[in-house]
């Protein structure tokens with residue numbers, strides 16, 4: 001069941017909790033290039049897009065929306081259009097006459113660009129700004145009402161007004177309050193055709209901000225529908241997983257009436273991903289959900305290699321266990337764990353190779369195999385059903401993993417045994433099902449087991465490469481966003497998928513900011529403001545800096561919104577127009593108008609100057625042969 005929302009009519013599209021979740025995308029063609037806009041809009045519509053957004057950076061572009069709309073209607077496409085406005089309320093006024101919806105950004109509709117200076121606001125000066133905002137926004141709503149145009153109040157982390165920054169900081173609370181300032185005007189003036197979004201490239205911030213706003217709307221009796229999205233999600237697998245984590249978490253909580261998956265790819269490629277997310281999520285809204293926040297800040301991974309036929313050196317290398325080159329005199333030959341190595345391994349195939357695992361790595365085995373496993377690895381720990389755990393009351397094993405498939409298994413006897421056992425770990429096992437996983441933390445708390453570590457074990461019935469990873473990200477990320485789970489264990493059916501499951505676990509934990517296994521790249525999807533070929537720039541930046549696994553690098557299409565919205569990136573590569581790029585260190589612009597052909601080298605230089613450069617590891621053929629021998 002979804003959160004109840006009122007009906008908003010956007011041309012031929014009806015948004016409400018009674019309608020299926022709508023999917024949409026945005027053009028990245030230049031708004032004055034009517035032909036290119038029309039052709040790209042058609043590609044989005046034919047892929048299944050139900051709303052097409054177009055940027056209108058000024059009045060001239062807003063005027064051209066009429067031509068784009070007329071050409072589309074002339075070719076028989078009735079899909080509604082939405083204008084995207086920043087900084088230019090005049091353009092919003094014009095666009096409202098031509099398209100079915102206008103998105104405004106509360107951070108820059110009535111307020112000037114934030115200057116991020118600490119300014120003191122008295123109650124009077126704060127109220128005065130709010131009054132100016134009310135006047136400007138009410139005039140805009142009047143135009144929308146006259147033309148039956150819907151409005152999206154689209155708040156972004158990174159482009160909040162100075163007024164909000166001053167009082168709330170660049171926080172989820174600030175995002176919610178910035179939105180409420182506008183929603184209260186809509187409510188007071190009886191304007192109902194409003195949709196809301198609160199976006200960030202950081203899934204935790206985006207999810208927290210949306211939940212806060214929903215709670216505030218419940219308190220204030222507001223039922224406006226929500227548009228969900230993770231900004232600057234990037235491209236490829238990482239962009240998809242990051243979007244699935246943030247959007248999927250909220251869809252599973254029954255929040256969201258329309259979604260956009262922002263990828264730095266052709267916009268029509270966003271639609272199947274968005275549709276897949278709406279298909280795999282199971283909305284279950286709880287009106288008075290209390291958002292529990294746990295303490296598990298550094299979750300670990302259990303790599304399930306039980307379906308691997310042999311655990312040879314190739315597999316251990318993929319797990320990121322490496323031969324240190326010399327034997328430890330006390331322990332014999334031991335592998336060492338790289339930064340990406342899983343903290344735990346689950347296996348049924350036991351053999352001498354397990355003696356070589358790093359000292360700290362835990363090997364989990366079925367209870368029946370524990371005695372043999374202990375011969376090869378003193379860190380071996382049993383995996384038991386609840387019934388076996390209660391029956392055998394074993395004290396063997398470094399930890400004791402108790403697999404639970406249903407809350408009913410946590411009876412009084414098991415609860416009492418777990419309370420006594422400081423080495424017990426609960427493994428909550430299920431097909432991907434967010435609500436099922438979520439039901440556990442509360443139950444454990446009520447059962448007097450708040451300290452019991454919880455691992456989420458995901459066991460999908462089948463593995464479909466395009467679907468299963470997104471489904472798992474959508475159903476598990478919320479647990480890690482709220483720091484409720486100590487570990488993630490993905491078991492794919494069939495042989496040969498162990499390493500895919502491991503990589504997915506890493507991607508999910510990285511997407512919610514819980515772990516960092518590789519360099520992180522964020523990039524905007526591009527729009528009519530994009531000042532260069534974004535996909536090519538992302539590809540160049542990724543290939544030059546992928547080995548800098550401690551850094552987060554943003555590639556943004558324009559200087560208007562890019563710097564504010566690249567969030568907490570360590571470095572920024574931002575299109576400045578005329579074949580030039582501006583480079584940022586954090587929020588600080590440090591090199592301007594660098595020719596695009598020199599920009600990657602200039603960014604490398606900047607990273608070197610800041611002492612954050614490491615050389616690429618280049619493996620020779622000899623190294624490879626030695627490592628797999």
Ligand code: SF4
Nearest residue numbers: 524526527557558562
């Ligand atoms: S950062 Fe600029 S180019 Fe990129 S999507 Fe936002 S407005 Fe468009």
